[in-house]
Amino acid sequence: VSDGTIVLLIAGAYLGASLLVGVLPGRKTSDSAEGFVAGDRALGGVVMYFITGATIFSAFAFLGAPGWAYSRGGASIYILAYGILGFVPFYVLGPRAARLGKRFGFVTQAEMVAHRFGASWIAGVMALVSIIAFVPYLALQITGAGYVVEAMTSGAVPSKVGGLLVYGVVLLYVMKSGVLGVGWTNTLQGVFMLSLAWGLGLYLPEKLYGGIGPMFERIAEERPGFLEPPGLDASGAPWTWPMYTSSVLISIAGFSVFPHLFMKAFSAKSERTLRRTVVLYPTFQLFVVPLLILGFAGVLFASAPERPDQILPHVILNAGVSPIIAGLFCAGALAASMSSGDAIAHAAASIAVRDGWITALKRPLDAHGERRAIRGVLVAVVIAAYVVSAIYEGSVVKLLLFAYGPIVQFAPAIYATLFWRRATGAGVGAGLALGVAVNVLFAWQPSLAPFAVHEGVYGLAANVAALVLVSLATRARAEDRSTEFLAAADEPSP
C-alpha cells in the first residue's frame, strides 16, 4: 500500500465517520424550527462544550493560528489573549437569553432584539449583516477543505472538486439532523482536533528541531525580536501596541455575540449547562498553544507555502512524517473546516428564514413549512458559498475582512436589549446602522482614521453614542414589550 493511499484511507474513513455521526444522532427532534434550529432546547453538557468550542475555534485555529505564528511571530499571542476573556460575558448573557428563548420561543439572536422593541426591521438588518458575513466565511472553509483534499491526493483531486465533496457531506448531515447533526459531529471533530493538535504540537518540534526548547532557541537566534509581542502586521512591518491591544479588546467585545455562537444559548437544556460551558471553555482554548507552536515550527522550515495559512499542511506534507500522521492531520484539518462550516451554514439558513423571511418580511410559516424552508435555504447558502470560493479564490480573505468585522457591532444592541430599561428600538437601530457604517468605512480606508487602532473601536464608539442618545431622545413605541421582556430575563430557572 502506497503512502498516498494510507493518507487517503484515513481521511476518507474520517469523512465517513462524520457523516455517520451526523445523520444518526441518538435522539429525534420535533418536526419544527425549534427542533431543527435549537434541538428542542435539550442539549446537554458534553455536546454544548464541543459545539461552542469547535464552532468558534476550528476554522481559524487549525490553519489561521499557525499562519499567524509563522508570519507574524509574537503578534499571534493576541489569539490566546482575547480567547481568555472572550466567552466570559456569556456567563451572564447566555442564561438571560435562554430564559427569554424559553418564554417567547426565540431560536435566533435577532428575533429576540426585534421582539423586545416591537421593531421587526431590526431583525431584517441583523439578518442581512449576518448573511453578508457568513457567505464569504463559509467560502473560506470550503476553500480550506478543498486545499487539504488537493494536497493529500497530490493534486489528483483538484481543490474545487475536493471542496464540493467535503461540503456535500456537511450538507447531508446538517439537512438531516439540524443542530443535532452539528452538535454530534462537532463532538467527534472536537475530540479529534484536540488530540491531534497536542500530539502534533509536541511531535513536530521534536522531529524537526529536537524539542520545543531548542526550536525557540534557534528562532530567537536567527530572527531576533520576532517572538516578542506585538510582533509583525500582515505585511511584515512591526505591529504597534495600540493595534495589538485594540484588536484584543474588539475581539473580546464581539466574541459572545457572533450569531452562530449566541444562538446556542437557545439550545442548552438548562442555565447551569450554559454556565458550565463558559467556565470550561478555557480548557478548549488551551489548544491554541500547540497550534501556535506548530506555526513557529514553520518559521525556519526549508521551503515556504504560497500563503501563511497553508504553513501547517505545507510542513506536515513536506517534513517526511509517516503517512499515518499525515493522514490523521488531513482528517483533522477537514474536521476544523467542517465543524465551523456546518455551524455557519446552519445559522445562516436559520437566520435567513426566521429573522429575514418570517420576522422582518412578516411571512408566517407553519412549523413543518419552516423546517422545510430552512433546509431549502441551507442548500442555497452552501451553493452560494461554493460559487464564491470557486470564483474569488485569493481575495476571499480580503472580502472577509469587510464582511466579518461588522458583526462586532451587534454587541451594544445585545447588551442594551438584555439589560438597559431605557433603550428604544430607534436607538438600537441607529447604533447598529452607524456602527456598521463606521466599521466598514475605516476597514476600507484606514488612513482616514485619526489614530491607528482597530476599526471596530471607532464603530463601537459611534454605535454606543448613537444608541444612548437616540434612545434618550425617543420614547418606546406602542408595540414595545420592554417591561414584560426584562421581567422574564430576570426570572431565573434551573
Place this chain on the structure above:
Amino acid sequence: MKLFAARVEPRILGLPFALAWMIGWTVATFAVLAVYHTLAERERA
C-alpha cells in the same frame, strides 16, 4: 516601549516568556471562574 511580559527570556519549559505568561493567565482565569461558579451555584441551590 518595553512592557514587562513582552520578552523571550527567561524561557519557561522552553516557551518564550510572553507565550508562557499568556498561558498562565488562561489557567488563572479558568481557576477563578471555576471557584466563582462553584460558590455561585451553591448559593443558587
